[in-house]
Amino acid sequence: MNATQHSPTMTQKKIGDVILDVKNISLSFGGVKALTDISFNVKEHEIRAIIGPNGAGKSSMLNCINGVYKPQEGSITFRGQTFRHMNSHQVAVMGVARTFQNLALFKGMSVLDNIMSGRNLKIKSNLFMQALRIGPAQREEFEHRAFVEQIIDFLEIQPYRKTPVGQLPYGLQKRVDLGRALAMEPQVLLLDEPMAGMNVEEKQDMCRFVLDVNDEFGTTIVLIEHDMGVVMDISDRVVVLDYGKKIGDGIPHEVRNNPEVIKAYLGTSH
Amino acid sequence: MAFFLETLFGGLMAGMLYALVALGFVLIFKASGVFNFAQGAMVLFAALAMARFSEWIPQWTGLDNKIIANVLAFIVAGLFMLAFAYLVERWVLRHLVNQEGVTLLMATLGITYFLDGLGQTIFGSAVYRIDIGMPKEPVFVMDTVFEGGLLVSKEDLIAALVAACLVMCLSLFFQKTPTGRALRAVADDHQAAQSIGIPLNRMWVIVWFVAGLTALVAGMIWGSKIGVQFSLTTVALKALPVIILGGLTSVPGAIIGGLIIGVGEKLSEIYLGPMIGGGIELWFAYVLALVFLLFRPQGLFGEKIIDRV
Numbered sequence: 001m002n003a004t005q006h007s008p009t010m011t012q013k014k015i016g017d018v019i020l021d022v023k024n025i026s027l028s029f030g031g032v033k034a035l036t037d038i039s040f041n042v043k044e045h046e047i048r049a050i051i052g053p054n055g056a057g058k059s060s061m062l063n064c065i066n067g068v069y070k071p072q073e074g075s076i077t078f079r080g081q082t083f084r085h086m087n088s089h090q091v092a093v094m095g096v097a098r099t100f101q102n103l104a105l106f107k108g109m110s111v112l113d114n115i116m117s118g119r120n121l122k123i124k125s126n127l128f129m130q131a132l133r134i135g136p137a138q139r140e141e142f143e144h145r146a147f148v149e150q151i152i153d154f155l156e157i158q159p160y161r162k163t164p165v166g167q168l169p170y171g172l173q174k175r176v177d178l179g180r181a182l183a184m185e186p187q188v189l190l191l192d193e194p195m196a197g198m199n200v201e202e203k204q205d206m207c208r209f210v211l212d213v214n215d216e217f218g219t220t221i222v223l224i225e226h227d228m229g230v231v232m233d234i235s236d237r238v239v240v241l242d243y244g245k246k247i248g249d250g251i252p253h254e255v256r257n258n259p260e261v262i263k264a265y266l267g268t269s270h
Numbered sequence: 271m272a273f274f275l276e277t278l279f280g281g282l283m284a285g286m287l288y289a290l291v292a293l294g295f296v297l298i299f300k301a302s303g304v305f306n307f308a309q310g311a312m313v314l315f316a317a318l319a320m321a322r323f324s325e326w327i328p329q330w331t332g333l334d335n336k337i338i339a340n341v342l343a344f345i346v347a348g349l350f351m352l353a354f355a356y357l358v359e360r361w362v363l364r365h366l367v368n369q370e371g372v373t374l375l376m377a378t379l380g381i382t383y384f385l386d387g388l389g390q391t392i393f394g395s396a397v398y399r400i401d402i403g404m405p406k407e408p409v410f411v412m413d414t415v416f417e418g419g420l421l422v423s424k425e426d427l428i429a430a431l432v433a434a435c436l437v438m439c440l441s442l443f444f445q446k447t448p449t450g451r452a453l454r455a456v457a458d459d460h461q462a463a464q465s466i467g468i469p470l471n472r473m474w475v476i477v478w479f480v481a482g483l484t485a486l487v488a489g490m491i492w493g494s495k496i497g498v499q500f501s502l503t504t505v506a507l508k509a510l511p512v513i514i515l516g517g518l519t520s521v522p523g524a525i526i527g528g529l530i531i532g533v534g535e536k537l538s539e540i541y542l543g544p545m546i547g548g549g550i551e552l553w554f555a556y557v558l559a560l561v562f563l564l565f566r567p568q569g570l571f572g573e574k575i576i577d578r579v
Contacts, residue, residue: 066465092467104462106455116448117455121467123448127476130447141448184466 015236016044019220020065020188025074027060027244034060035071035244042188047214047221049231052241053264058224059101061241062190065222066098067091078188092121097186099177101193101224107166111176114165115151118183119144151179155209171202178209189213191223195230203227207234228265232256240264276420277536283426285532286433290488291505292512292524293437294481299518300457301477302363303371307378308385310506312351312482314498315389317489319347321398321498340402344486351482354385359474367470386503395500400493404428429491436487437525440480444521453477457519511559517572526570531555 020042027035035057042048050058063069065076067086076083078094097118106114122144125137152158155175160168165176174194181189194210195203211234213219225231231238232252240248240255242264248255255261291313298306324343333339362377405424444450455463456473464470489498492505508531516527535554543550562569 068461088461088464089467089469092465098465100462100465104459104465106458106462108458109451109454113451113454117451117463117468118466120448120452120455125448127447127449130449131443133446144448180462180466 015046018042019044019079020222021077022061022065023075023077025061025064025071025076027057027064027069027071033244035064035241038074038241038244038246040239040246040249042220042222044220045214045218046236047210047223047234049235049238050222050224050241051226051228051231051238055243056241056264057244058241059192060244062098062192062222062224065091066096066190092184095184095187096190097181097184097188098190099174099181099192099194101196103170103173103177105165105173105177105180108164110162110164111152111157111168111179112148112161114176115148115179115183116144118180119148121184148179148183151182154182154212155179171198171205174198174202174206175209178206182213185217186219188220188222191221193224193226195225195227203230210234272420276422277540278533279420279422280426281533281536282529283423283430283532284536285529286430286525287488287491287528288508288512288532289437289525289528290433290484290491291509292516292528293440293521294484294488295509295513296516296518296521296524297440297477297481297484300521301453302374302456302474304363304374304378305371305518306481307375308381309481309485309509310503311382311385311389312354312485313489313492313506314500314502315354315385315489316347316351316482316486317400317493317498317502318389318393318398319350320344320486320490321400321493322393323347324400325398336401336403344490347486348483351486352479355475355478355482358478359471363474364471386500390500397497397499398493400490400498402490402494404494425495429495432487432491436484437521440484441521443480449476508555511555513569514559514562515569517569520569520571523569523571531558534558 018041022041023039025035025038026033038057038061040048050061052058060069064071065086067088067090070085076086078086078096106117109117123140125134125140129137152161155178157172157175157179160172165173168176178191178194191210195206198206207230210221210223214221223231223235235252237250238248238252238255239246240258240261242260247260247264248258250258291309294309294312295306298304298309320343322343323346324340327342327346328334328339358381362381363374366374366377405428408421408423411420411422444454452463452468453473453476455466455468456470460470463473488505489502492502496502509528512527512531513524514527515530516523516525531554535551538554539548539551
């Protein structure tokens, strides 16, 4: 299985209604405008890419959706509910998971514990039941463990279960980061440059995982990526940002031929 | 040989108690990145609450069973520490998220003075007694192995066992329960922890409460040894060299650091003392900490901080 074999299924894939709608978002830090009047939407089950040159505001956009940044203007609608700005915890509760551009794994913990911590919101037993290891708490832990094992199999990281993540090579750490997000059984998965700093082989693997997640679980994916080739291959629709403004939006083929986008990426002669 | 062992045991037991206080520092530092200057004040506050309630509860209810009174007083003092943890999170930590370490340190300095004052206002400032029925008389053990046996303080022995038990429960809690895992996650990366839906605020309350409980146990043991008085806060001062030795981020470090300092100061007092005129016990811990700061600033088990340039 690789990325190219997957692309034909793309057309047959059922894309649903708008699940996430971003309207007129503006974000500034002091005098620096990171985002100006950005609007776009994400439909259920699609892979939506946000691309743009360095400093275009891609990560800022993701951080607004995730509630890390509070935009000064605009609103975000998620599954019919409209918010002025999001709140990190609430976003997680609503079923949005994310990965990080600069890995933010729990370095001292094993691969297993990192991914298990992604199950946090699903844990129903309370502190005292856990501390006393009473039946239900224990049974629940086994169920979560079984689910996490599936993720570990899926990401092909079985040999590293007990390894502290800090000791793994970069490409594998990225997978663990993805695994932790998947453990939340998210409806929407935000991926912040999942392929940054990877070699060709690792990129192919990651593409495959992203497509499989989308395919098998129907997870909606919003991803930020630098590598145009990868983005064009795997995404259904693409938003292009440049200097905090939206300069393109559409299916990969349209975006690729958009003169503004070409200008932003290649520069123009004046 | 018997004398050496006696000294060693004495050191280990004292060390266990240092470790208990140091543990409070480490727990809070790990989970919230705050160097909690108020740990000493928490020990005093908890001990005061425990001492006074164990006295008041029999007065109010006419109960004359000492064990029940003590257990009730322990629970009430525990509830005080829970309320304290909640208020600290609500009024202080929540408003200082993402601030510099120094800012947080100063905030805990403020908490220290507040708590010292509050404790003595509510509970009074005289010297109080905690009587949890610790046996005061020493016993001889292993008299079949050594002639005359080893003289061991029963009180110290029980205290050390209680401390060891608490430490073991805490490390199991941190390693084996989902909440413990969430706490470790918060310690490693706030933002990532938030992104997977771990509620930071609740975790802070839990960790300050757990630190409050260790302060309560430490306060109870020290209090029953030397009485509950203001000088209890200086017990926390002894915990500083312990965490420098063990590393600020390591629970096993706090324990081993405590044991090393406990044993070190007793042995050096006995064997080096006569050579330079004694009194080593008072400063041994600090000099050892100084040596560590010079040669191994991250401590025995701490994380080495490498700054990329």
